[in-house]
Each structure stands twice: as structure tokens, then as C-alpha cells.
Amino acid sequence: MGLKDFIPYVALAVSLTALYFVIRNYWRKTGTHIKGQFCIASSAYAEDKYVSSVTLENFKDRSVIIFKVFLRVGANYYIELDDFEHEPKILKPYESYTNHYGPVDFYCVSMNRIKLNRLLSSKGVKKSLVLSTSHGRYVVKEWINRWDPVYDFFRNHMTASVIPMRPTEGAGYYGSDMKYLVKLRTEDGYSKTIPVYPTDDNYPRFERFRLTQESLSSRENLENFLTEQAISGNLKCVDIEVIDSDQLRKRNYGHDFEESFEAEHYSWIFYVVIGKLLTVWSNIRLYFINRKHKKANKALHRTSR
Numbered sequence: 001m002g003l004k005d006f007i008p009y010v011a012l013a014v015s016l017t018a019l020y021f022v023i024r025n026y027w028r029k030t031g032t033h034i035k036g037q038f039c040i041a042s043s044a045y046a047e048d049k050y051v052s053s054v055t056l057e058n059f060k061d062r063s064v065i066i067f068k069v070f071l072r073v074g075a076n077y078y079i080e081l082d083d084f085e086h087e088p089k090i091l092k093p094y095e096s097y098t099n100h101y102g103p104v105d106f107y108c109v110s111m112n113r114i115k116l117n118r119l120l121s122s123k124g125v126k127k128s129l130v131l132s133t134s135h136g137r138y139v140v141k142e143w144i145n146r147w148d149p150v151y152d153f154f155r156n157h158m159t160a161s162v163i164p165m166r167p168t169e170g171a172g173y174y175g176s177d178m179k180y181l182v183k184l185r186t187e188d189g190y191s192k193t194i195p196v197y198p199t200d201d202n203y204p205r206f207e208r209f210r211l212t213q214e215s216l217s218s219r220e221n222l223e224n225f226l227t228e229q230a231i232s233g234n235l236k237c238v239d240i241e242v243i244d245s246d247q248l249r250k251r252n253y254g255h256d257f258e259e260s261f262e263a264e265h266y267s268w269i270f271y272v273v274i275g276k277l278l279t280v281w282s283n284i285r286l287y288f289i290n291r292k293h294k295k296a297n298k299a300l301h302r303t304s305r
Contacts, residue, residue, distance in 0.1 A: 033059040034091070036129040036140035038071060040120055046103035049120045051081055054129065055144055057096040064091045065134040072130045072139075073119050079107070088134075157282050158266065158275035165253055178245045180222055185239040192237075196222065208234040219244045 034056055041052035051071055058064055066089040069082040082089070082099060091097055107114050119125045129140040153159040166173075174181070174195035182194040197203075200211050206229075215225035223242040229235040249257065266275075 031060065032064055032133070032135060032138055033142075034064065034131065034138065034140055035059060035142040035144045037144040037146065038127075038129060040127075043103040046105070047117075048104055048106055048115070049117050050104045051079065051101055053098065053100045054081055055096060055098045056091060056129070056131075056140070057144055058091045058094060061093045063093060064131075064138075065089070066091060066131050067134075068132040070130040070132070072128050073116060074125050074127075077116065077119065078130065079116070155279065156271070156275040157279045158271055165257075176249075179216065180219060180245060181243040181248065182222075182226065183241040183243070184235070184237040186236060187238050206235065 036057070037055045038051050039053045040049055042049045054069060054071075056066075056069075066082075067084050068080060069084075070078040070080055072078050081101065089097065107116055120127075131138045131140065149159055149161040153161065177197055178195045179198050179200075180196040182196055184192045184194065186192075194205065196205060196211070196216070198216065201213050201216060204210060209229055211222075212225070215222050219242050223240060226235060226240050226242070230237055230240060249255075
């Protein structure tokens, strides 16, 4: 076969490729394709369950105008989540939208209270996001598949989700070894923050004096020691505040994190094989522990009657 014999096939391939891109481009710019995700939560201070977050993602190369966002529970209950009637939400091409919501006092229909906890908790009741758009009602049918290492943990307990802990206050970043935080204020209103570490009795942290082991033994001792230095003229300030770093971390993070361990390296085979086996054993062990507690609770309930 000569080169001329291949020309019709090449022309056909080029034509089909061009047709593919034309159809693909047409599909991207027509219709509506939105994926969504929502989370139902509960609060210790609220009786009713509520939607805590909603995420929408536009998968078309065209904007979508949204007037309202609902969660449809079952076939006939619509919980209003967002109202954009006065300023419609324009979801641009390939743009995403996320909103977070707090707990609710209650739900109402026509001035009557309605309780939805049973339906919101039931896995047999279908729930879906419904949007009021400029093209009418749109039911979000596709779920945004999110991933989190916490999901993998339940399949393999060797999975560790590591969270960086950063201070939430404007105290600065001084490391986890910091023992105290000294805040000084001068006569002209200037403020200065000085971190103090456990070994600072061997380090000239201040210009005119050194800290002692006794002054580092407690927050009160350090504050009294610095006050004496200010009275003697070695420390120029009008106000001294000493903050215990352990209390500061506990206030910021809700825990003091006293225990620590070094991260070990595990091979992929060890993680997949041994980790799975350890997870199975852990689940079996937990099952028997829970069964033992249930039997003990039932026996205690019978004796208390």
C-alpha cells in the first residue's frame, strides 16, 4: 500500500478527533452539572440536628445563578439553608462554594414547630441538595467524594492523622520548649515579649542580670524575681506579666500534651499487611471488651430494680 492509500484513514481520524472536541466543548457549555456535599451534625446545647456545612462545585464552563439552597429530606420536606433572593449567588465556571451553619433552635412550618430528628438520623430516608436556579429547580445528584486519613484509620489502625498545633493567640512562636512568657510594658507604652526556657539560668536572657534556678521553679517565683530586678533598676518597665506556657498551651489546645513519642518509619508492606492484621485483632479485642461491659451493665441494671 502506498502513502495515498492511508490518506482517507488519516482524514477520517482527524475528522473524528475534531468531532470529539466539538462535542466535548458543547457538553461543557450546555446544561447544568453541579456536585454537592453536606454534613448533618448535632450539638449538646441544641435539641434538633442541623446541617453544619454545604459545598457546591460547578463542573460546567458556564455560570449558574442560585437563588436558594435547600436540603430535601424524603420526598416532601425542604429545609432552607441559604437565601440569595436579594443578591443571587453566581457560581462561576468550575467554581466552588462552601458555607457553614450553626445549630438551630427549632424548625417550623406555617407557624407550627416540626421535629425532623428521626428523619435526619435515618439512613433509609433519602436526603439531597436542591437548588433554586435561573433555569428552575436543580437536584444535586452527584456527591463530592472527599478523602481524609481518618477514614483510612478505621481500615488500618496504623494510619496516623498528624495535626500541626499552632498558637491561636498573638503571643508569637517560641517552640514547645518554652517554659514562661514574660510580657513587659515600659513608661512610654512600649510592650515587649520575652520567652523564657528551662535552661535560661545558663543563658543571659536579660542584659543586666541572670535568671536563677529558683526563679525558674514557678511562675510566681519568676514574677517576684523580675519585680525585684525592676525595683533595683536592672529591668526598666512599669508592668510585668509572667504566663505559664503549660497553661497557655492548655488554654489554646485544650490539652497539655505531656507525653510524646518518636515517629517510626514503616515500609509500605509492613503498613498494609501487618497493619491490617493488627487492626483485625484490635477490632476483635474491642468487640469482646464491649460485650463484657454490656453484660456488666445489664447485670447492674437488674440488681438495681
